[in-house]
Amino acid sequence: MASPITAAACTPRAVETARVVWHRRIADATWRIRLECPRLACQSAAGHFAMVRIAGRVDPLLGRPLAVYDTFRGPDDADPSGPPEERRHADFIYAVHGRFTTALATLRPGDEVTVWGPLGNGWREVPAVDRLLLVAGGIGQTSLLTLGRDRAAAGARVTFCWGAGRAGAFGELDDFRRAGLDVHLATLDGSAGLRGNVVDLLDRLVPEGGEAPGHVACCGPDGMMAAVARWTAARGVGCHVSLEAPMACGIGICFTCVARVRDADGGWDWRRTCVEGPIFPATGLVWE
Numbered sequence: 001m002a003s004p005i006t007a008a009a010c011t012p013r014a015v016e017t018a019r020v021v022w023h024r025r026i027a028d029a030t031w032r033i034r035l036e037c038p039r040l041a042c043q044s045a046a047g048h049f050a051m052v053r054i055a056g057r058v059d060p061l062l063g064r065p066l067a068v069y070d071t072f073r074g075p076d077d078a079d080p081s082g083p084p085e086e087r088r089h090a091d092f093i094y095a096v097h098g099r100f101t102t103a104l105a106t107l108r109p110g111d112e113v114t115v116w117g118p119l120g121n122g123w124r125e126v127p128a129v130d131r132l133l134l135v136a137g138g139i140g141q142t143s144l145l146t147l148g149r150d151r152a153a154a155g156a157r158v159t160f161c162w163g164a165g166r167a168g169a170f171g172e173l174d175d176f177r178r179a180g181l182d183v184h185l186a187t188l189d190g191s192a193g194l195r196g197n198v199v200d201l202l203d204r205l206v207p208e209g210g211e212a213p214g215h216v217a218c219c220g221p222d223g224m225m226a227a228v229a230r231w232t233a234a235r236g237v238g239c240h241v242s243l244e245a246p247m248a249c250g251i252g253i254c255f256t257c258v259a260r261v262r263d264a265d266g267g268w269d270w271r272r273t274c275v276e277g278p279i280f281p282a283t284g285l286v287w288e
């Protein structure tokens with residue numbers, strides 16, 4: 001039987017051994033996994049991530065960063081309501097790319113992973129605007145759900161635009177609808193939503209001279225985020241992006257994850273995505 005959550009369990013970030021509660025395929029090569037990890041679950045806020053490793057394996061040796069998709073009290077809850085300090089389960093959604101995610105997809109209920117987190121700065125610098133636009137590409141939706149839900153609950157109008165290659169890439173769309181978001185899709189092959197990329201979708205939703213959003217929060221591949229950064233800059237709209245940089249340590253010591261960030265004198269310097277990000281103002285990054 002699950003032990004009751006205590007104040008001691010809800011302490012700041014720590015390495016935690018987490019049991020797989022359930023694990024299911026939700027879209028093409030995309031999985032959702034629920035872990036019992038009270039320390040991580042009760043501390044996580046929108047935009048946080050964790051370094052995840054498969055317990056007891058040395059291949060792959062290094063953990064990988066995954067966004068905390070959502071947190072829950074019960075093992076089978078679909079409704080994330082309730083005070084954060086009572087949450088003891090965290091869900092992650094991942095696309096199978098390489099060594100780690102291929103191995104992760106083989107785990108079954110009862111298997112264990114280690115999680116280190118919550119890490120990163122989260123979306124806290126995104127201003128409280130009346131109209132927030134969330135933009136995801138590929139697997140970038142994973143860091144945006146809780147931001148959208150929090151802001152919709154606070155009274156903002158939140159629009160969620162998600163672009164992918166084809167319809168089969170979209171999973172758990174109902175999570176975004178239940179969170180009160182207005183959902184729009186784009187696919188390159190036209191199999192769902194608008195045929196085109198996510199910037200084509202933004203052009204459709206916000207035509208030249210139309211009502212611009214108060215702010216944009218964006219996560220996805222670099223090229224897509226650079227295009228969204230140009231789109232927002234051209235309209236004078238503020239934008240924050242969450243970088244999906246490769247990471248080795250997650251705690252600021254290896255410099256694997258550096259990004260080029262503009263400084264006040266017009267130059268730029270390296271910043272560590274794991275500790276100074278992963279979320280940065282789009283205008284502060286050197287994209288090219």
Ligand SMILES: Cc1cc2nc3c(=O)[nH]c(=O)nc-3n(C[C@H](O)[C@H](O)[C@H](O)COP(=O)(O)OP(=O)(O)OC[C@H]3O[C@@H](n4cnc5c(N)ncnc54)[C@H](O)[C@@H]3O)c2cc1C
Pocket residue numbers: 049060064065066067068092093094095096097098099100101102139142143221243244245246247278
């Ligand atoms: C803060 C943060 C949060 C993240 N959250 C998530 C998440 O919630 N879900 C998720 O699926 N991924 C997420 N990622 C990306 C994930 O960490 C990487 O995809 C990871 O490298 C996968 O490990 P792997 O061993 O399976 O693949 P690797 O062996 O690391 O890579 C295999 C191949 O896939 C390519 N590749 C790796 N990552 C990506 C990528 N993001 N896009 C396109 N190609 C890639 C590599 O270039 C390589 O060719 C996040 C990254 C960061 C920095």
Ligand code: FES
Pocket residue numbers: 246247248249250251252253254255256257258272273274275
């Ligand atoms: S991953 Fe090691 S410094 Fe960021």
